[in-house]
Amino acid sequence: MTLPMTYAALIAAEFRRIRPVDLLEIDHLNRALDWVRSGATLCRMAPPATPPLHLVSYFPVVNDGHILLGDHISSGLWLPPGGHVEPDEHPRDTVQRECLEELRMPARFLSDGPVFLTISATVGANPHEDVSLWYPVQGHAGQIPDYDRREYRNMHWFRFDDAPLDDTDPNLERFLGKLRGNQLVA
Numbered sequence: 149m150t151l152p153m154t155y156a157a158l159i160a161a162e163f164r165r166i167r168p169v170d171l172l173e174i175d176h177l178n179r180a181l182d183w184v185r186s187g188a189t190l191c192r193m194a195p196p197a198t199p200p201l202h203l204v205s206y207f208p209v210v211n212d213g214h215i216l217l218g219d220h221i222s223s224g225l226w227l228p229p230g231g232h233v234e235p236d237e238h239p240r241d242t243v244q245r246e247c248l249e250e251l252r253m254p255a256r257f258l259s260d261g262p263v264f265l266t267i268s269a270t271v272g273a274n275p276h277e278d279v280s281l282w283y284p285v286q287g288h289a290g291q292i293p294d295y296d297r298r299e300y301r302n303m304h305w306f307r308f309d310d311a312p313l314d315d316t317d318p319n320l321e322r323f324l325g326k327l328r329g330n331q332l333v334a
Contacts, residue, residue: 160181166264169326169329173266176266176267190233190279191235192233196273197276200277201276203239204230204279205231205239205262205280205283206280207228207246207255207284207285208229209228209284209285212289215305215311215324216304216305217303217304217306217312218301219300220299221298221299223272224272228320229247230246231243239262239281240257247285251294251295251296252294252295253294255283255285257284257286258284263284264282264323264326265282266282266319268280280319282323
């Protein structure tokens, strides 16, 4: 008889699916695994920042060398869609839930698991750190989904080379480079 996997073991297994692209991602993966092993609470329990380090799933929508970014209201940045992982929720299920909520479209995953992991400080009134798993999903360049206007002011497709790198997640450029290198560009 096999015992069910604990939530922490499930998250650690999801982290281990990622093939790091550079030394920074290796560092983030090692820090994230240490965090899971520490027994810390992994999911946000109370908005906006309790605990101050918690799990997020990004789901960058890509197609034909383009990425869909939203002018995120609370951060003031152009970000890929994403959302907080709920307690005991698999991060992939977060993508499915949030894709329907934020973009009103089903998530069509481009890989079996996450392709990137980052630990980033957020900006805004309640700064904290997000441990973000990046799951690229398929979109249709030029078609703007019926996005949640409570979350985003606007959405726009950018060519990878034209993404607003000064006004986005500090890891987006590395993510786009990793997509190109892995030929996951749909």
